[in-house]
Amino acid sequence: MQAKRYGPNTTVGSPDVQQYASLRQQFEDVDKVLIVTTNEFTQQARETADQLNVKLIDGERLVHLIEQHEALDLVAEYLDFIEPVEDPDTEQPHTEASGDPTSDEQPSKGSATSTATSSSPSSTATLSTNASRSTLWVKGTWACLLGWVVVILGVSALSDAVWGVLFFGSWLVLPISIFQDARSLSEDTEWPQYTWAYVIGSAIWFVSLIVGGVYLWQRRTAID
Structure with a gap:
């Protein structure tokens, strides 16, 4: 390592x-x-x-590992700018940064950190992270599926211009969103193994709604 x-x-x-x-x-x-x-x-x-x-x-994945293994007490042991404190409402350990946020003791993004599984069952990692499972691209996937629903149900109610924008927008953006979201997930999970099948299927307009729905369902199952 x-x-x-x-x-x-x-x-x-x-x-x-x-x-x-x-x-x-x-x-x-x-x-x-x-x-x-x-x-x-x-x-x-x-x-x-x-x-x-x-x-x-990378850094985002490292934070996720700390949370996953409840290793915040280990981080606090090696990093003197993090102090576990008791939350009176939840009685769970949290972290707070001590000192001036602009001081030299503040961690840089490139500081080295070691992680391991904590032996304390009561430790709960509460670090905030951008490595959230809810990515911008999965939100784009949901938006495209909603757009397809509106396209199908509003074919007679919407103007040609609005309908055309929704149709082509959902058709073009859905494969991109699925590809980018799958790419970000592949760094943390073994899923999806057939990314291109989802991407190609979502690019076929008459089945893209189904493919997108299957992708989101399988995504949730894999993460859970």
Whole structure:
């Protein structure tokens, strides 16, 4: 496992991925190569990682792992700017940043962090994260399905201009939304395995509503 500590607005590129992918040949009994950063990876780095079978974990995914494994107490142990406090309403540990938010003790996006499963069953991770399962693209998928419903039910009630905008907008945006949403999910889950089947199916206008509905249903099942 290689942890990359970079400053804000700095990404991990493909040379780093290529460098650490060679660890399989340098050492025995290496099962997987994993690169972790609290920042982000370039698109070329992600493509290289796919080709070389290297697992990437960016900052958003790292926060999700902390929440998933209830490891906030471990974060507080290693990061002195985070203090677990008791919430009188829920009696669950939360975090608060101490000191001036502009001081040097504030964490940069590129600070290195280690994670592990917490042994305390009462710990609850409450970090906010952009790695939410509800992405902008899934909202776009819902909007397109709603647009198709309006197109079908309002064929005789809507003006030709409005109907045409809804028809072509839903037809064009739905495949893009499904592709981008599936791409973001693939970083955290093994689903969907047949992304292009959903994308191509949603581009066929007379079945796109069904394909989009199936995608959202399967998406919810996979995440749950």
